[in-house]
Amino acid sequence: MADITTLPVMTAADAESIGFARFNDVPTLPVDIPDGNFTITARTSDGRRITFFFGEHKRGSPPSFVDVQYHDHGTHIANANGGRSPTFNMLTIGLGGRQVFDSRKLPADDKPSIAVILMDKSRLPQRGEGG
Secondary structure (H helix, E strand, O other), X not given: OOOXXXXXXXXXXXXXXXXXXOOOOOOEOOEEOOOOOEEEEEEOOOOOEEEEEEEEOOOOOOEEEEXXXXXXXXXXXXXXXXXXXXXXXXXEEOHHHOEEEEHHHOOHHHOOOOEEEEOOOOOOOOOOOOO
């Protein structure tokens, strides 16, 4: 089993001070994700479940994407493996708080079953850079 370091719950400021990203001033659980494929599963006090799969691009490398799946919306669609996957509602927030994508407006068969976050390091050119 890969080594994993789970630190104690701390303030967002304390997590930031040891090199983790800060998001909202609430209790924060920093976790070091090992190289290779790895899943974190979480559950709320009322039983709602969500998973975060950190996936590798090359065997044994640091993860380069995260698949997020919410398991308890109560709807499902066929998946690529011949099984069924849970669907859920999601929205994305962009510039100025604008909701760029909102799945609540979609028919049931078009709702997402996995949200994929690509953890690339690309960035937009800065003023004065080529482009």
